[in-house]
Amino acid sequence: MEEFHLGMDDIDSPRGGCTTHFASLLAEDLTNLGVTWLDYPNLIRLNPNIPYRTRGNGAVVLRFRAPPDVGNTVLENVEQAIEKYVEHDYPNTNPGVVLVRGRPPSEMSKLSTLAEWRVLAIDVVRRFLSRHHIAHISRGNGRGIVGATAAVGNRLLDDCTFEFIAYRSLEDTAHERGVDAESVYEMNRRMKGKTFSNIDPQTGSVLIQPHGPDPVIYGIRGDSPSDLVEAASLVRCHQTIERWTIFRTNQGTGEHLRHLVRISDLRPYMAAVVRGRVERRGIMTEGGHLIFTISDDAGTIDCAVYEPTGEFREVAASLIPGDIVEVHAGVRPASRTHGMTLNVEGLNVVALVENVILSNPLCPQCGKRMKSAGREKGFKCTKCGYRDASLEKVREVVPRHIHPRLYLPPPRAQRHLTRPYERLGVRNVLENTVPTLAWLSSHGKT
Numbered sequence: 001m002e003e004f005h006l007g008m009d010d011i012d013s014p015r016g017g018c019t020t021h022f023a024s025l026l027a028e029d030l031t032n033l034g035v036t037w038l039d040y041p042n043l044i045r046l047n048p049n050i051p052y053r054t055r056g057n058g059a060v061v062l063r064f065r066a067p068p069d070v071g072n073t074v075l076e077n078v079e080q081a082i083e084k085y086v087e088h089d090y091p092n093t094n095p096g097v098v099l100v101r102g103r104p105p106s107e108m109s110k111l112s113t114l115a116e117w118r119v120l121a122i123d124v125v126r127r128f129l130s131r132h133h134i135a136h137i138s139r140g141n142g143r144g145i146v147g148a149t150a151a152v153g154n155r156l157l158d159d160c161t162f163e164f165i166a167y168r169s170l171e172d173t174a175h176e177r178g179v180d181a182e183s184v185y186e187m188n189r190r191m192k193g194k195t196f197s198n199i200d201p202q203t204g205s206v207l208i209q210p211h212g213p214d215p216v217i218y219g220i221r222g223d224s225p226s227d228l229v230e231a232a233s234l235v236r237c238h239q240t241i242e243r244w245t246i247f248r249t250n251q252g253t254g255e256h257l258r259h260l261v262r263i264s265d266l267r268p269y270m271a272a273v274v275r276g277r278v279e280r281r282g283i284m285t286e287g288g289h290l291i292f293t294i295s296d297d298a299g300t301i302d303c304a305v306y307e308p309t310g311e312f313r314e315v316a317a318s319l320i321p322g323d324i325v326e327v328h329a330g331v332r333p334a335s336r337t338h339g340m341t342l343n344v345e346g347l348n349v350v351a352l353v354e355n356v357i358l359s360n361p362l363c364p365q366c367g368k369r370m371k372s373a374g375r376e377k378g379f380k381c382t383k384c385g386y387r388d389a390s391l392e393k394v395r396e397v398v399p400r401h402i403h404p405r406l407y408l409p410p411p412r413a414q415r416h417l418t419r420p421y422e423r424l425g426v427r428n429v430l431e432n433t434v435p436t437l438a439w440l441s442s443h444g445k446t
């Protein structure tokens with residue numbers, strides 16, 4: 001038996017199929033061929049700021065042991081399966097598949113880390129694959145091999161979560177999923193602390209079901225596979241669940257935001273934490289976006305908090321010059337209308353200054369707010385005529401409505417990788433990645 005790591009990315013079909021769905025079908029085939037699973041299928045999210053990753057599609061890795069004869073034909077079989085799944089000449093997909101035999105080279109985990117917060121160039125990946133004689137399939141513009149390679153290198157050692165994904169058939173993708181919202185609310189109540197990002201608390205919208213025409217009916221996220229099986233049993237939907245799969249993932253781990261970057265070192269599309277001092281208060285644009293400015297010892301940059309983040313904008317709007325913040329951000333490149341900008345996806349308020357307002361004193365005789373009597377002439381009262389050259393402006397401390405802590409946009413506006421409030425301080429480390437329960441709907445069936 002030999003060890004294999006099969007990474008794949010950007011496998012979409014004209015009927016809305018996606019990489020995780022394709023991987024589920026493939027996992028079923030491999031199970032039937034008698035492979036031994038080393039891990040749950042890994043669903044790896046990469047740098048969410050990369051512009052050509054249009055659908056937020058995650059890359060998937062299947063890790064298993066197989067007899068050499070199975071191993072020798074894996075890539076050929078995958079290639080045929082892709083042809084069938086993608087159908088001929090479907091232009092919107094650039095499938096990439098990578099097959100590592102034996103343990104993945106350590107250099108691969110470095111590529112993986114890079115792909116999480118920077119732009120991993122396709123040429124770098126191609127050179128790496130050829131240097132290590134790693135077999136791969138690359139179609140379309142070949143971008144898929146970047147995600148496939150980066151995903152194989154991520155062993156999810158520091159932290160991980162799981163997602164239970166229920167699928168419908170590709171024939172059903174044109175119709176309503178019919179996920180029963182009441183059943184999701186009930187599941188959310190019963191599985192509190194064991195699942196996350198089921199519902200948006202402000203809008204009440206159900207977040208477990210996507211809206212596109214893809215085969216995913218719903219996905220439930222949490223820290224333990226058995227909790228997710230229980231959670232899924234509580235959710236009702238009209239459409240038939242054709243299959244389900246439990247993935248081990250980096251979703252909800254925040255692992256794209258592990259780099260503290262100085263403003264002068266920021267580059268387009270980076271995912272970075274930027275520590276700075278608020279220079280200018282937030283200004284609301286016509287589109288409802290809030291823009292404020294921070295600086296560090298090396299530069300100054302605008303930070304944008306977008307309209308869809310709703311009430312999260314109020315946190316940014318409460319910042320005043322002098323406050324120290326750590327901005328969790330994606331770097332948007334400069335354009336004709338604006339300089340390089342931080343797209344804010346989290347705000348860690350580190351320190352707040354006192355919000356002091358200087359105002360004119362109240363009249364000691366009648367209590368009315370006084371007017372300035374001219375430069376260095378103190379104040380005068382317009383009501384009773386009282387004047388006093390010795391009076392000075394009064395210092396007033398206005399209470400702040402935010403506190404030193406981490407603020408996140410509401411769940412509906414979070415990234416797949418965002419570490420949600422429910423997981424702050426949580427580290428889910430697996431001693432052994434070999435699955436201990438059925439993670440594929442066809443398991444246990446004959």
Ligand SMILES: [Zn+2]
Nearest residue numbers: 363366381384
């Ligand atoms: Zn007065």
